Amino acid sequence: MISTxxxxxxxxxxxxxxxxxxxxxxxxxxxxxxENKTSIDIPVGNLVREGSVIQFYETKSDNYRTAKVIFxxxxxxxxxxxxxxxxxxxxxxxxxxx
Numbered sequence: 001m002i003s004t005x006x007x008x009x010x011x012x013x014x015x016x017x018x019x020x021x022x023x024x025x026x027x028x029x030x031x032x033x034x035e036n037k038t039s040i041d042i043p044v045g046n047l048v049r050e051g052s053v054i055q056f057y058e059t060k061s062d063n064y065r066t067a068k069v070i071f072x073x074x075x076x077x078x079x080x081x082x083x084x085x086x087x088x089x090x091x092x093x094x095x096x097x098x
Contacts, residue, residue, distance in 0.1 A: 043056075053069075054066070
């Protein structure tokens with residue numbers, strides 16, 4: 001027979017698992033565009049790979065924008081993403097936090 005303590009421990013583990021799954025869905029990949037002096041967030045659900053089209057949120061304009069990823073490179077301070085902003089028709093570079 002399973003003890004009360006064991007049942008409580010199992011319930012605790014299930015609750016922790018559910019909380020961590022919900023919290024991970026709320027996260028975005030945060031970074032900065034130094035040329036345009038604005039914070040960038042890439043929401044969950046965007047596959048950031050060379051050639052893929054993603055959406056990102058730009059704090060300065062308070063808008064979501066669409067871009068095509070041109071190049072990705074790991075740096076000591078984060079990840080550099082070069083992309084072509086399909087809305088402004090300009091190349092941009094983001095430094096994203098690891």
